[in-house]
Amino acid sequence: MKKLLLILLFPVFAMAKIQVATTTTDLAALVKEVGQNQVEVFSIAKGTQDPHQVEAKPSFMIKLRDSDLVIAQGLELESAWITPLMQGSRNAKLAAKNGLLEIAELLEPIEIPKGNVSRAEGDVHPGGNPHFQLDPIRLGKAAVIIAQRFGEIDPTQKTFFETNAKAFQKKMDDKTKDWQARIKKAGVKEIVTYHKTFSYFCDRFQLQCDVHLEPKPGIPPTASHLISVIDQMKKRNIHLVLIENLYEDSVGQKLKQQIPTVSVNRVPVSVEGEPSLTTNEQLIERLVKAIEEGK
Amino acid sequence: MNLRLFSVFLLTSAMGLNTFALTAPNMSANTLFLYRNSNFHKEDVNVTTPDQEPNGFDLQEAELQFYADVDPYTRLNVLLAVAQSYVTDNTTVSQEWGIEPEEVFAESNALPATTLKIGKFKAFMGKHNTLHSHAYSFIGAPLANTTLLGDEGLNDAGISAAVLLPSSWFSEFTVQYLRGKGENEQFNSPTPGAGVGLIHWKNLVDLSDDLTVELGASYANGQNSFRKITTLSGADLTFKWRPSDGGRYNSLMWATEYLSRTQNKEAVTAEKGTGLASWIQYQFAERWAALVRYDNLEVKDSFDPTNLLNDKTERNSLALVYSPSEFSSYKFEYNQKHGGETNSDNENTEKSVFLQANFTIGAHPSHTY
Numbered sequence: 001m002k003k004l005l006l007i008l009l010f011p012v013f014a015m016a017k018i019q020v021a022t023t024t025t026d027l028a029a030l031v032k033e034v035g036q037n038q039v040e041v042f043s044i045a046k047g048t049q050d051p052h053q054v055e056a057k058p059s060f061m062i063k064l065r066d067s068d069l070v071i072a073q074g075l076e077l078e079s080a081w082i083t084p085l086m087q088g089s090r091n092a093k094l095a096a097k098n099g100l101l102e103i104a105e106l107l108e109p110i111e112i113p114k115g116n117v118s119r120a121e122g123d124v125h126p127g128g129n130p131h132f133q134l135d136p137i138r139l140g141k142a143a144v145i146i147a148q149r150f151g152e153i154d155p156t157q158k159t160f161f162e163t164n165a166k167a168f169q170k171k172m173d174d175k176t177k178d179w180q181a182r183i184k185k186a187g188v189k190e191i192v193t194y195h196k197t198f199s200y201f202c203d204r205f206q207l208q209c210d211v212h213l214e215p216k217p218g219i220p221p222t223a224s225h226l227i228s229v230i231d232q233m234k235k236r237n238i239h240l241v242l243i244e245n246l247y248e249d250s251v252g253q254k255l256k257q258q259i260p261t262v263s264v265n266r267v268p269v270s271v272e273g274e275p276s277l278t279t280n281e282q283l284i285e286r287l288v289k290a291i292e293e294g295k
Numbered sequence: 296m297n298l299r300l301f302s303v304f305l306l307t308s309a310m311g312l313n314t315f316a317l318t319a320p321n322m323s324a325n326t327l328f329l330y331r332n333s334n335f336h337k338e339d340v341n342v343t344t345p346d347q348e349p350n351g352f353d354l355q356e357a358e359l360q361f362y363a364d365v366d367p368y369t370r371l372n373v374l375l376a377v378a379q380s381y382v383t384d385n386t387t388v389s390q391e392w393g394i395e396p397e398e399v400f401a402e403s404n405a406l407p408a409t410t411l412k413i414g415k416f417k418a419f420m421g422k423h424n425t426l427h428s429h430a431y432s433f434i435g436a437p438l439a440n441t442t443l444l445g446d447e448g449l450n451d452a453g454i455s456a457a458v459l460l461p462s463s464w465f466s467e468f469t470v471q472y473l474r475g476k477g478e479n480e481q482f483n484s485p486t487p488g489a490g491v492g493l494i495h496w497k498n499l500v501d502l503s504d505d506l507t508v509e510l511g512a513s514y515a516n517g518q519n520s521f522r523k524i525t526t527l528s529g530a531d532l533t534f535k536w537r538p539s540d541g542g543r544y545n546s547l548m549w550a551t552e553y554l555s556r557t558q559n560k561e562a563v564t565a566e567k568g569t570g571l572a573s574w575i576q577y578q579f580a581e582r583w584a585a586l587v588r589y590d591n592l593e594v595k596d597s598f599d600p601t602n603l604l605n606d607k608t609e610r611n612s613l614a615l616v617y618s619p620s621e622f623s624s625y626k627f628e629y630n631q632k633h634g635g636e637t638n639s640d641n642e643n644t645e646k647s648v649f650l651q652a653n654f655t656i657g658a659h660p661s662h663t664y
Contacts, residue, residue: 046504046539053543056664057507058465058499065408065459080661087370090408090459095367119622119656218620220581248544 074102123218439570
């Protein structure tokens with residue numbers, strides 16, 4: 001009788017998928033690459049939402065109630081809302097030590113502030129910049145980290161997850177060479193962005209992007225700061241502005257009025273930031289094209 | 296606890312942290328500065344009725360909060376309010392500052408689907424009663440809350456269990472038992488062990504990715520100072536809209552709350568108080584929001600008609616909020632209240648203007664949605 005029960009129940013256990021919640025659509029896309037048909041994933045933030053400012057809706061607690069794991073970018077990007085959501089879900093698995101996987105701190109973060117960190121500098125992240133999702137090499141490493149955690153949750157699928165992650169990492173490595181060559185060919189050396197969302201992207205593709213429309217992270221543009229931006233763009237001959245589509249583009253139009261030759265492009269910075277973007281690769285391809293077209 | 300004692304407490308705490316290298320709890324401070332001008336208030340507090348707030352500029356309240364995990368099973372939240380009160384000897388009035396434990400409670404999710412809480416906390420009697428002053432949409436709480444639940448709301452020591460029901464939408468059922476003493480006169484029974492039972496049912500449904508509706512119902516029952524029963528009942532309905540595309544710049548909230556209190560006393564008609572508040576908050580730019588509110592209070596068969604008039608009071612409020620960041624805001628508010636008490640010139644309509652500055656430093660936990 002016991003044997004019969006085991007035989008009947010085995011397929012049920014074997015087919016149990018890992019339930020994953022991610023804070024962003026970029027992480028959800030990564031989870032799909034690694035877990036494929038062995039995971040079910042949902043993202044709390046939409047691709048058009050600023051992950052700094054997601055509201056902790058109780059309906060997310062219901063979705064987290066049955067999750068095996070929460071994956072976050074980390075470095076305090078989601079700290080204002082992910083903790084109350086996880087606590088509100090009353091899910092013992094998430095309350096355990098390994099219930100939350102924060103990725104960015106494991107990927108050699110950049111822009112770690114030196115000295116005392118103060119809110120006088122705006123929305124500063126003491127552990128470094130959390131927006132690694134536009135760096136294809138770090139995305140590959142993140143896939144491997146996720147595969148390791150999935151393997152701990154379901155050891156029977158460990159090899160499957162690791163194989164998928166390695167394949168994704170190799171694809172990203174290969175694509176990076178192609179993207180680097182295309183950006184180099186486009187001749188773009190510097191870009192202006194709204195927020196420090198592009199820091200990892202610029203670092204990877206040898207672009208200089210130290211001019212931002214925000215005077216300080218999280219602080220909306222002021223008239224005096226825009227004058228300073230326009231001045232720097234003219235002096236340094238910067239012709240391309242990429243505005244993350246989380247922000248309105250009225251500032252970009254003001255820049256265009258002052259420098260008619262400038263190319264202002266409102267771009268997605270997350271998977272599903274535009275309806276057609278369903279993978280991390282498509283997102284970076286979209287940004288590389290924006291640079292090629294805006295040169 | 297006075298300020299000197301509190302300083303010693305902070306100092307010894309800090310020494311303890313250094314000595315034993317323990318992880319410091321998350322700490323934050325919030326301050327509310329308020330300018331008030333009302334035809335019902337004067338620059339000087341009345342010596343015979345000092346329980347009022349004078350016109351002019353003042354520190355309305357400061358709040359100090361500490362929270363951290365105690366161990367893998369429990370979290371502790373300590374919230375101290377620094378506020379002033381007026382003390383009179385019938386010839387002079389003096390202003391005294393004190394530190395009070397506004398909320399001090401331990402929480403645990405040790406039981407499946409349940410949040411257990413023990414300590415002193417704001418009871419789940421309606422939605423507004425659980426808010427701290429700096430999270431109010433308007434300067435003051437709705438008339439029904441301040442009159443029927445008390446100036447500080449229904450806030451008492453007790454235990455609480457909030458269970459997440461196994462439904463496809465957010466549905467939470469909360470049971471609380473309060474000791475029925477302290478600041479809440481409606482439950483201040485002289486009978487030993489006479490506590491207050493309270494239940495709250497909260498439901499929240501996503502109508503779309505951008506729009507949610509929340510519906511809550513509350514009921515509380517306990518013995519009053521006349522050894523008879525006081526009952527409270529309430530309902531709240533909140534719509535929130537924030538588009539996932541462009542939500543940084545526009546959002547809307549419409550909240551409505553109803554409260555009712557019935558107090559019984561031997562050989563007289565039960566006293567009945569009811570109140571409704573409805574307000575809309577519209578964020579029209581990244582840093583700006585406009586608010587409008589209507590609220591009322593109606594009392595019948597008051598046990599103390601001198602201090603709690605048998606009358607209907609209505610209030611209309613308008614406010615404009617400017618928030619340079621999520622840690623600071625400035626609020627301009629105009630209120631017009633008609634009915635209820637009169638001022639020294641026998642005027643029945645109160646007109647008041649407020650300007651409030653709200654600042655937060657440190658690691659402050661996010662407010663409930």
